[in-house]
Amino acid sequence: MKEEMRQSRTTTTSALPTSPEGAASSDRAERPASRRRISDRVATIAESATLAVDAKAKALRRAGRPIISFGSGEPDFPTPAHVVEAAAAACGDRRHHRYSASNGLPELREALAAKTLRDSGYRVDASQVIVTNGGKQAIYQAFAALLNPGDEVIVPAPYWPTYPEAIRLAGAIPVPVFADESTGYRVTVDQLQRAWTKNTTMLVFSSPANPTGAVYGHEAIRAIGNWAAENDLWVISDEIYEHMVYGEAEFHSLPVVTPAVRDRCVVVNGVAKSYAMPGWRVGWAIAPPDVVAAMTTLQSHATSNVCNIAQAATLAAVSGSLHTVSVMRAAFDRRRQTIVRMLNEIEGVNCPDPDGAFYVYPSVKDLLGWRIRGRRVTTSLDLAALLLDEAEVAVVPGEAFGTPGYLRLSYALHDDDLFEGVCRIQRLLADAEA
Structure with a gap:
């Protein structure tokens, strides 16, 4: 795995942007690597997977789908009022x-x-x-x-x-x-x-x-x-x-x-x-x-x-003061206990109890190879895609974090959305067949 991490991902010529007319001109196609439009340094890095999942969930919501997203790593609480007031005063x-x-x-x-x-x-x-x-x-x-x-x-x-x-x-x-x-x-x-x-x-x-x-x-x-x-x-x-x-x-x-x-x-x-x-x-x-x-x-x-x-x-x-921090922490702790309990009720899911942050990282390795609603799930990427398509729930697959076979779910979302979202996951995975 170390060697895999050390190998840079490459971008082929066919993936490069085309000319405004819709096709790369012949002189550009023949350019050496040093004259490609996108530098190797930038072309070999990956987009933020967590932000990509969040963006896709928001786009689907705008299109009218009732997506519940566990993808975003951001608190669902508003910025404290005294902080907003300080910013407003600073504007003047x-x-x-x-x-x-x-x-x-x-x-x-x-x-x-x-x-x-x-x-x-x-x-x-x-x-x-x-x-x-x-x-x-x-x-x-x-x-x-x-x-x-x-x-x-x-x-x-x-x-x-x-x-x-x-x-x-x-x-x-x-x-x-x-x-x-x-x-x-x-x-x-x-x-x-x-x-x-x-x-x-x-x-x-x-x-x-x-x-x-x-x-x-x-x-x-x-x-x-x-x-x-x-x-x-x-x-x-x-x-x-x-x-x-x-x-x-x-x-x-x-x-x-x-x-x-x-x-x-x-x-x-x-x-x-x-x-x-x-x-x-x-x-x-x-x-x-x-x-x-x-x-x-x-x-x-x-x-x-x-x-x-x-x-x-x-x-x-x-x-x-840290008062608003303690209020958020109490809410996250309550949600943490709920999501861990509900995920561990699902056959094939093993969700450890996290001690910090606001994420759970359950193993779904026991579900890989199973068929769910007619689709064979072979990777955690497959499972994340299935959850979005069939359950309208957004999660981030473990591949984004270097460990396939897992999912990351943020519990920084409203209690009702959290409960409904995990219920959707439970209903979908109840149809899993080995």
Whole structure:
């Protein structure tokens, strides 16, 4: 599988855009690869599967179909009122009508440093903070700033689809390390060590994790952090689901648990999940000052600064109380218990109980090869397509996360929609025949 991950996908000439007249001209058809319309760097990456599923579900709804979507990783709650009010007030502030610092408004970077200490116990200076256009830009810029062509990056799988694609864009090689439901989708140090080579320069770590909801305990994080430090690796610690933990699980920030990695660690976070602000597109990274400086230089050319109005909204969000966060967490916990129970009532489905985030990642491997309503299901891609066509339910297949044979369902949707959606799945899969 590692070798498969290292092979770039290719785009054939027939897949390239044609001329306005509907056919590629002969001179274009004969162009060498270096003169093709789309660069190899971009042509070899895949579209975000989660966003593609969400877009298709929304398009079908606009066409009149009663689609229930478990595909989108965004809270169904509105952005808190005081955050919206802060944004509205910022619109009238002429200071925000101008360019601002590429690394973020100074007052927001100070607030993010304070918020980080409050929420995770990690003491940092504002000089270690860069504000970005969502967590994705923070991740992309961290890879771009730290990776060189040929570097290998260990990525625990199932993984968020953006990780390997952003690594490839930086010219590096993603190396997946697989965990399944038997371990709660958590990798071990022994697995990481087996994946390590002399070319390994970085580890991507996420807890709570997307798509599985896996949360690593304190000792497991300490062991992984110490292993990374001993091997002189950079670590990208994605902590965007820090507040979404349930039951006895606890969130622990990797650089807090393992101080030895702090000088080679980039913490990524954002307001999309905990503050119900996915559309505001504000994230941030916390890193050593020289890395922040490099990321800022890149951002100054890529996007200049993050929208000042969205930054003002973020300042209000992270400086306020966590009351709305706790309200959302309670609702997600209730939905989590409901969806796990209902999915495990389906023959052939094995749904572990996630400890964090707002996703379940059930195994459907026992259903593969079965016939459902006259259609043979051989992959989780097939099953996801069948659920959309026959049950009008949108889910994301495990292929998107590097592990075929699974489905990801977000439970960040209204309780009634969640119940009805899983009932539709139950009714459809009741017709499965071996």
